[in-house]
Amino acid sequence: MALTQEHIQLRLSEKFGDLVSNFQSPYGMLSFEASKDQNLKVLQFLYDEADLNFQFLTDLTAVNYPDQPGRELAVVYHLHNLKDNVRIRLTVYTDILSPDVFTASKLFSSANWMERETYDFFGINFVGHENLIRILNVDEMDYFPLRKEYPLEDQTRIDKDDQMFGRG
Amino acid sequence: MTEHHQHHIKLPEGSIEKQTTTLNVGPTHPATHGVFQNIMELDGEQIISTVQTVGYIHRAFEKLAERRPLYQITTLTDRLNYCSSPLNNMGWHLTCEKLLGVQTPKRVDYLRIIIMELSRISDHLICNSIMGVDTGAYTGFMYIMQYRELIYEIYEEICGSRLTTNIGRIGGFERNFTNTAFTKLEKFLKEYPAALRELENLFTRNRIFMERTIGTGPISAERALNYGFTGPNLRAAGVDYDVRVHSPYSSYEDFDFTIPVGKNGDSYDRFLVRNEEMWQSLSILNQAYKKVQEFKGAEAEVFHADVPEYYLPKKEDVYTKMEALIWHFKIVMGEVDMPKGEVYHSIEAGNGELGFYLISDGGRTPFRLHFRRPSFIYYQAYPELVVGGMLSDAIVVMSSLNLIAGELDA
Amino acid sequence: MSRPVRFNIHPTESKISESISMTEAPEGYAGEGFFSARLSDVVGLARKNSLWPLPFATSCCGIEFMATMASHYDLARFGAERVGFSPRQCDLLMVMGTISKKMGPVVRQVYLQMAEPRWVIAMGACASSGGIFDTYSVLQGIDQVIPVDVYIPGCPPRPEAVLDGFMKIQDLVGQESIRRRNSDQYKALMNSYGIE
Numbered sequence: 001m002a003l004t005q006e007h008i009q010l011r012l013s014e015k016f017g018d019l020v021s022n023f024q025s026p027y028g029m030l031s032f033e034a035s036k037d038q039n040l041k042v043l044q045f046l047y048d049e050a051d052l053n054f055q056f057l058t059d060l061t062a063v064n065y066p067d068q069p070g071r072e073l074a075v076v077y078h079l080h081n082l083k084d085n086v087r088i089r090l091t092v093y094t095d096i097l098s099p100d101v102f103t104a105s106k107l108f109s110s111a112n113w114m115e116r117e118t119y120d121f122f123g124i125n126f127v128g129h130e131n132l133i134r135i136l137n138v139d140e141m142d143y144f145p146l147r148k149e150y151p152l153e154d155q156t157r158i159d160k161d162d163q164m165f166g167r168g
Numbered sequence: 169m170t171e172h173h174q175h176h177i178k179l180p181e182g183s184i185e186k187q188t189t190t191l192n193v194g195p196t197h198p199a200t201h202g203v204f205q206n207i208m209e210l211d212g213e214q215i216i217s218t219v220q221t222v223g224y225i226h227r228a229f230e231k232l233a234e235r236r237p238l239y240q241i242t243t244l245t246d247r248l249n250y251c252s253s254p255l256n257n258m259g260w261h262l263t264c265e266k267l268l269g270v271q272t273p274k275r276v277d278y279l280r281i282i283i284m285e286l287s288r289i290s291d292h293l294i295c296n297s298i299m300g301v302d303t304g305a306y307t308g309f310m311y312i313m314q315y316r317e318l319i320y321e322i323y324e325e326i327c328g329s330r331l332t333t334n335i336g337r338i339g340g341f342e343r344n345f346t347n348t349a350f351t352k353l354e355k356f357l358k359e360y361p362a363a364l365r366e367l368e369n370l371f372t373r374n375r376i377f378m379e380r381t382i383g384t385g386p387i388s389a390e391r392a393l394n395y396g397f398t399g400p401n402l403r404a405a406g407v408d409y410d411v412r413v414h415s416p417y418s419s420y421e422d423f424d425f426t427i428p429v430g431k432n433g434d435s436y437d438r439f440l441v442r443n444e445e446m447w448q449s450l451s452i453l454n455q456a457y458k459k460v461q462e463f464k465g466a467e468a469e470v471f472h473a474d475v476p477e478y479y480l481p482k483k484e485d486v487y488t489k490m491e492a493l494i495w496h497f498k499i500v501m502g503e504v505d506m507p508k509g510e511v512y513h514s515i516e517a518g519n520g521e522l523g524f525y526l527i528s529d530g531g532r533t534p535f536r537l538h539f540r541r542p543s544f545i546y547y548q549a550y551p552e553l554v555v556g557g558m559l560s561d562a563i564v565v566m567s568s569l570n571l572i573a574g575e576l577d578a
Numbered sequence: 579m580s581r582p583v584r585f586n587i588h589p590t591e592s593k594i595s596e597s598i599s600m601t602e603a604p605e606g607y608a609g610e611g612f613f614s615a616r617l618s619d620v621v622g623l624a625r626k627n628s629l630w631p632l633p634f635a636t637s638c639c640g641i642e643f644m645a646t647m648a649s650h651y652d653l654a655r656f657g658a659e660r661v662g663f664s665p666r667q668c669d670l671l672m673v674m675g676t677i678s679k680k681m682g683p684v685v686r687q688v689y690l691q692m693a694e695p696r697w698v699i700a701m702g703a704c705a706s707s708g709g710i711f712d713t714y715s716v717l718q719g720i721d722q723v724i725p726v727d728v729y730i731p732g733c734p735p736r737p738e739a740v741l742d743g744f745m746k747i748q749d750l751v752g753q754e755s756i757r758r759r760n761s762d763q764y765k766a767l768m769n770s771y772g773i774e
Binding site for chain 2: 026027029031055056057058059061063064076078082085087089108109110112113114117121134135136137138145146152
């Protein structure tokens with residue numbers, strides 16, 4: 001029996017009730033949201049169940065929505081079931097003042113560096129990660145550059161005239 | 169030991185008591201792979217532990233992309249895996265087309281496949297010949313770079329640039345392939361198989377190469393899947409996952425090719441898998457070229473889909489029609505609004521599944537763009553591959569993984 | 579294997595005598611059994627035709643450099659056959675590719691380890707001025723950390739452009755005065771970078 005989106009949604013709602021919500025299907029990929037403290041349980045459930053079998057973590061990243069108070073940072077997991085060729089997306093929202101999310105690196109070894117990168121760019125604290133330090137930026141950096149509040153360019157440049165570059 | 173430049177080097181735990189050597193296989197690499205640093209703890213020649221530092225070429229692509237309209241992001245994707253820029257460009261255009269809901273005509277798909285398979289060949293050529301260089305065999309690299317020049321010539325004929333190509337547009341190509349391009353493609357298809365056979369003769373059953381690479385850096389299929397491996401590295405471990413077959417894009421389902429799969433996942437298997445993939449790419453190229461030639465008459469002039477918001481209109485229309493003028497202005501100034509949506513699309517790049525996660529909030533530039541970069545993900549497995557082996561094996565493993573620094577750090 | 583590549587599809591035969599030239603001897607005074615010339619000319623001639631480059635390749639320009647070193651756009655015919663990766667043994671530091679702020683100290687350290695006389699080429703837009711990456715993490719040109727002699731623009735520059743830049747370095751090397759490295763102007767330049 002092919003794995004359909006309705007089946008996945010049914011199994012998830014049965015197990016987690018209203019801790020999973022907001023089931024949508026943009027561009028053919030089932031996306032849903034889970035609450036922050038359930039993310040590991042949902043991932044484990046999707047990994048272990050024989051008919052769900054989402055054992056490949058394709059991608060782990062975060063998004064900053066500055067206009068949603070209480071839900072500013074979203075951690076997005078893309079999972080893939082290689083046997084039935086089904087992809088799903090799980091989003092977990094957290095607020096910016098206490099961005100603690102449980103780490104998935106015990107379950108998926110590929111989440112190790114992806115979580116470090118997400119921490120480096122957004123400041124999300126992955127609870128339980130063995131080595132949560134910056135990976136791509138310089139170690140001395142004290143802010144999280146990909147948050148929308150921070151600019152792209154290096155602010156300490158003195159040789160560039162912002163007026164001429166449309167940033168005055 | 170001087171301290172002033174070693175702000176990234178921490179001696180491994182207990183290395184002084186155990187009297188092991190700490191070696192900084194530093195960012196300036198003698199093997200021109202790119203800038204990554206490994207701090208290896210060695211007991212004689214054997215590696216006890218290794219810690220990697222990346223980020224030496226972090227160029228903040230994802231933050232840059234939030235500032236740029238869709239076309240300007242193509243130039244960023246060029247610089248991800250710069251050995252095969254057209255593949256990244258095509259992947260990005262396919263993602264944009266998925267967001268916009270554009271269906272490309274068959275001829276465009278086949279032309280895209282020609283470009284993508286050529287760049288796959290050029291990527292695998294670099295990886296295999298540099299693997300030879302790392303084991304000491306310089307000749308294969310010198311011979312085969314001549315054929316990469318042929319591929320560069322074809323790119324130059326189509327888009328004007330050799331390496332960072334920015335090839336294609338959303339919906340197709342900027343101009344039809346000229347007859348010169350097809351002549352050069354024919355020359356390549358005729359001359360290249362002999363060169364690939366010669367490269368195989370130099371390495372595949374070469375006793376020194378085999379002894380240097382067999383058994384180095386093996387990984388099992390389960391560990392590889394858990395580490396998120398994709399591409400030739402995963403196929404060398406025995407899993408036949410190829411995005412072109414599993415989620416076909418750009419009419420790959422019309423083509424007949426096999427997926428080579430290895431057994432042990434060691435460096436020799438990776439070399440052989442890439443080698444065989446080059447033969448498969450050649451076969452796809454031959455099929456695609458034949459299919460393109462079957463289009464006759466008006467169909468042979470089709471080189472783009474109809475995407476008025478993102479494809480520059482014809483100059484005659486720009487000078488005579490108002491609407492075309494407005495679209496021309498909006499496209500060039502980057503003032504076209506994207507539809508709102510969240511899309512993830514992936515292609516089979518030279519190193520594996522290259523994914524683009526694009527969130528658009530209806531503005532002119534993406535709200536968030538994330539690149540799922542295969543090199544970044546499988547470089548995490550490097551300690552598991554080399555610990556317990558010898559230092560020279562570690563170098564061969566690194567080059568067999570085909571780590572490209574631009575893709576690693578983005 | 580037959581001769582593999584002719585890149586023009588309408589090839590024309592080229593005459594070998596038109597594509598090879600001999601270097602001119604430096605100007606000097608010759609006599610029976612002796613030749614006197616300026617020391618800097620002779621030393622410059624020797625140095626410029628046997629530069630040992632250090633390819634500091636970080637990204638895409640590194641691949642174009644590999645194409646320049648390979649047999650089609652041979653860099654070896656200019657004397658740069660032996661590329662070395664140890665700064666102690668090289669004269670010419672070719673920085674190719676984007677240098678990020680994390681990499682800046684490494685470039686500086688490699689430059690400091692080179693022995694005089696040393697020259698630097700900044701190849702590509704990123705090494706010259708930061709290129710297309712005007713971001714928080716990219717050094718906007720390596721001349722923020724080390725003095726540069728020749729800049730080769732391009733993204734990436736064609737191999738012919740790299741060869742042109744290399745020939746300009748050869749001009750600089752050939753005409754350099756012997757006393758340059760001890761002069762006050764050079765010392766002022768080094769001090770402006772904080773190098774003793």
